Amino acid sequence: MRLAITAFIAGGPLLFFFPQVPSGWPFFCAAVGVLCLLFLYLRPQVRWYQQILICILLFSMGFAWNAHYAESRLVNILAEELEGKECSIEGRVAALPQSSSASAKFAFEIDHLFSGNSEVSNFPRRIYLSWQPAWRSIQEIPEIIPGQRWKLKVKLKRPYGSLNPYTFDFERWSFHQDFGASGSIRSGELLKASDIRLTEFELRMELARWKLREKIKSLLPKDARYGGVMIALVMGDQNAIEQDDWRVFNATGIGHLISISGLHVTMLAGLGASAAGWIWRRRALPLMIPVSKVAAASGFITAFIYAWLAGFQIPAQRTMYMVGVVAFALWTGRNPRSFDIWWWALVLVLLVDPMAPYTPGFWLSFGAVAAILYAMKDSSGLLGIPTGKELEIHWSNRALQAMREACRVQAVVTIALLPFTLYWFYQVSVVSPLANALAIPLVSYVVTPLAIAGALLPDFIGRWLLLPAHASMEYLALVLEWMANWSWSVVWSSQPEWWLLLISGVGILYAIHPGELRGTWLYRSLVLLPLLLLFIPTVNLGNTSLKAGEFRATVLDIGQGTAVLIETAHKRLLYDTGPIQGKRDDAGQRVILPYLRGRGIDQIDRMVISHSDSDHVGGAASLLKQISFQSMMGSLPNNNPLLLNLQSRKIPSIPCRYGQYWTWDEVEFLIWHPREDTLFQNQYSMKPNEMSCVLEVRNKNGSLWLTGDVEKQGEAEIVARLDQFALNAMGDREFIFMAPHHGSKTSSSIDLLTKLNPDFAFAQNGYRNRYGHPHPTVTARYAGLDIPFYQTPRTGAQIWLFRDQGKSSSKVIFWRQEVKRLWHRH
Numbered sequence: 001m002r003l004a005i006t007a008f009i010a011g012g013p014l015l016f017f018f019p020q021v022p023s024g025w026p027f028f029c030a031a032v033g034v035l036c037l038l039f040l041y042l043r044p045q046v047r048w049y050q051q052i053l054i055c056i057l058l059f060s061m062g063f064a065w066n067a068h069y070a071e072s073r074l075v076n077i078l079a080e081e082l083e084g085k086e087c088s089i090e091g092r093v094a095a096l097p098q099s100s101s102a103s104a105k106f107a108f109e110i111d112h113l114f115s116g117n118s119e120v121s122n123f124p125r126r127i128y129l130s131w132q133p134a135w136r137s138i139q140e141i142p143e144i145i146p147g148q149r150w151k152l153k154v155k156l157k158r159p160y161g162s163l164n165p166y167t168f169d170f171e172r173w174s175f176h177q178d179f180g181a182s183g184s185i186r187s188g189e190l191l192k193a194s195d196i197r198l199t200e201f202e203l204r205m206e207l208a209r210w211k212l213r214e215k216i217k218s219l220l221p222k223d224a225r226y227g228g229v230m231i232a233l234v235m236g237d238q239n240a241i242e243q244d245d246w247r248v249f250n251a252t253g254i255g256h257l258i259s260i261s262g263l264h265v266t267m268l269a270g271l272g273a274s275a276a277g278w279i280w281r282r283r284a285l286p287l288m289i290p291v292s293k294v295a296a297a298s299g300f301i302t303a304f305i306y307a308w309l310a311g312f313q314i315p316a317q318r319t320m321y322m323v324g325v326v327a328f329a330l331w332t333g334r335n336p337r338s339f340d341i342w343w344w345a346l347v348l349v350l351l352v353d354p355m356a357p358y359t360p361g362f363w364l365s366f367g368a369v370a371a372i373l374y375a376m377k378d379s380s381g382l383l384g385i386p387t388g389k390e391l392e393i394h395w396s397n398r399a400l401q402a403m404r405e406a407c408r409v410q411a412v413v414t415i416a417l418l419p420f421t422l423y424w425f426y427q428v429s430v431v432s433p434l435a436n437a438l439a440i441p442l443v444s445y446v447v448t449p450l451a452i453a454g455a456l457l458p459d460f461i462g463r464w465l466l467l468p469a470h471a472s473m474e475y476l477a478l479v480l481e482w483m484a485n486w487s488w489s490v491v492w493s494s495q496p497e498w499w500l501l502l503i504s505g506v507g508i509l510y511a512i513h514p515g516e517l518r519g520t521w522l523y524r525s526l527v528l529l530p531l532l533l534l535f536i537p538t539v540n541l542g543n544t545s546l547k548a549g550e551f552r553a554t555v556l557d558i559g560q561g562t563a564v565l566i567e568t569a570h571k572r573l574l575y576d577t578g579p580i581q582g583k584r585d586d587a588g589q590r591v592i593l594p595y596l597r598g599r600g601i602d603q604i605d606r607m608v609i610s611h612s613d614s615d616h617v618g619g620a621a622s623l624l625k626q627i628s629f630q631s632m633m634g635s636l637p638n639n640n641p642l643l644l645n646l647q648s649r650k651i652p653s654i655p656c657r658y659g660q661y662w663t664w665d666e667v668e669f670l671i672w673h674p675r676e677d678t679l680f681q682n683q684y685s686m687k688p689n690e691m692s693c694v695l696e697v698r699n700k701n702g703s704l705w706l707t708g709d710v711e712k713q714g715e716a717e718i719v720a721r722l723d724q725f726a727l728n729a730m731g732d733r734e735f736i737f738m739a740p741h742h743g744s745k746t747s748s749s750i751d752l753l754t755k756l757n758p759d760f761a762f763a764q765n766g767y768r769n770r771y772g773h774p775h776p777t778v779t780a781r782y783a784g785l786d787i788p789f790y791q792t793p794r795t796g797a798q799i800w801l802f803r804d805q806g807k808s809s810s811k812v813i814f815w816r817q818e819v820k821r822l823w824h825r826h
Helices: 002-017 025-042 047-074 170-177 201-219 227-235 243-251 262-280 291-309 314-332 338-352 360-375 395-416 418-425 432-456 459-484 498-511 521-526 529-535 587-599 620-626 641-648 712-725 750-756 776-784 815-825
Strands: 086-093 104-115 118-120 126-131 149-157 182-192 427-429 490-492 551-555 564-567 572-575 606-609 632-634 653-655 661-664 667-673 694-698 702-706 734-738 760-763 789-791 798-802 810-814
Touching (some): 126 170, 201 227, 201 291, 201 432, 201 459, 227 432, 243 427, 243 459, 262 314, 262 432, 338 360, 360 418, 395 418, 418 427, 418 498, 418 529, 498 521, 498 529, 587 620, 606 620, 641 653, 667 712, 702 798, 776 789, 810 815
Parallel strands (some): 572 606, 606 632, 632 653
Antiparallel strands (some): 086 104, 086 149, 551 564, 551 798, 564 572, 798 810
């Protein structure tokens, strides 16, 4: 059975060897199935052939299921001709929204779509909408509730997200959630408050989740710091938890508790089974159906309802399926082994969601259970197979044995999940064992039961249960915050390579293998030494090493903003920090920091800020909290908040002026703008864009120009300086040029372009941005001068590598192309 399940699972990844879903996959799989069944019918006596053919059949079924999954989502994509047009749609809210009085984001099912005066027949049925203050004409947006029917005016676009190494992939997430488009709402009219049929179980559960969330909010004080944690523990919605709180939870390694874990589902399933068993024992009911069967069925039903109420997260699914397999075995008189239960849960999760393996929750949940089953299979008593003599042992000895087993389980899970944790999050919490020893019993047996009971019971009782749950979380958070602030609480690394994961995995298997620890602890410890390799920073971006005189420039796909990382052999410079997006989000937290963490970078030698516009300085504050900066240079007014932030952190800062020059590892850095007599008062003496800090980075054979938002006046000054400098003295270098101001029509003057005559140019701009950058006249200007012009929305992150081997020594990687190549290779 395990072999057959493995064959089904292995058939899914076969799809990624094709550049697109094969059109004839149903016929191919049907033919394979018919041939296998025919051969089984003709040769029933050959048992080993039967096993091979069954595996081939299930392998084909696995491929077919994944192909169907992918095809059903790809046909749901918005047509290109509808992108950017204002449309009118009718439909209903399809899931629990992320909403407040100022903004909302939610899934929406479309019934009708009108473009102009005509109805469109081919449109995505499920889309993701945002209702932001910028697009509304009233002070507060209406309350968004699952099941509501709306008529909305929207502007839609195909699923698109910035694409960088180690960062969140919005396009993959949209594909996973079956969103065929995303869009912003201009105005809306509520048609019906609720429109849910009795058969629509999923939507009814989403409405129940919304009511539960609103109830928890109403029962807690408005200023309850950890109200979002209470909601997450009850129903898995983590959107209301502050980023600062997540930093503490992740630094102490208890992030897995602040969600619907398998333990929560198991606990409720046990309560449901116990209650059903207590009721069923009355009178003659056990003569009809045994109590054990009724209890098992009730436990599964409880787990099923709660898993849906919790958003059907993977840990909840896994536990629900394992409970279901046990219940099915009990009803059919079977006695499955522990790993058989695990395998069935695995295949059921993949049947429901073939993309589950691309989420960290899948690996952490199934990995933890697999490690426990493997390491503890020889244990007896509390966590193993009862021996029947437990009660003959003194209670103190039983307690001591239980403590030992619990400590071993915690050690096994910590060691086994270390590679997964580093792969997904690039960090390991050193204080995690201590923090979990405190948090697991408190959160699992005090906070969570009180929160769940408070949410489900009537208000007059629930309030007095939720308040102590919240108070307990507050006291726990004080201790966790204290631990998180220890300088050694977290060890950061880069995302490990696959071969490091393989080597460390072999060592882990031996280190946690079942058996006595006494006498084998030394060998177990020695085989864990390869884990140290996981903490060696590695880079897999074209070429990993830089020599003196060479540098790498990573042009991040940052949206409508700028952020470029320059690396020499031993130094790093960050030019601009990207835009702010909303009150809580910025490019520093969303893109730059994950990229730096994935690379294992925790120190930047110099930050250069071109000017004070929010799309260039927006991520600086977030980065300063997490990354060590040695110095800063920029064109900022003296009263800019960033300068005050730097001063409080004792980070030296200097203004950016023409003529400044320094060398790192035989790579030259030159400032071309603003002029040398520029004074930075509380206000700029001219437009902020014209004050942009223009930086050239060059070696013997290549030159990279970073131009900020400089416009025509500043460009004219640069041209005059180039004439004075004598451009010929700059040597025969290959020029890579950043289009100023994201390619606006007020920049990229013909004088500057003809003077520099760059070999390549690039622009960092947002996909279908409202400014229309880059302007068509500018794009035509680059094309007229035969200058290849690369835009980050089309290329993703651009990684330019400047070698020291003659002209045309630069090499570029476009991350969108690289992702496609990696997917097809693996």
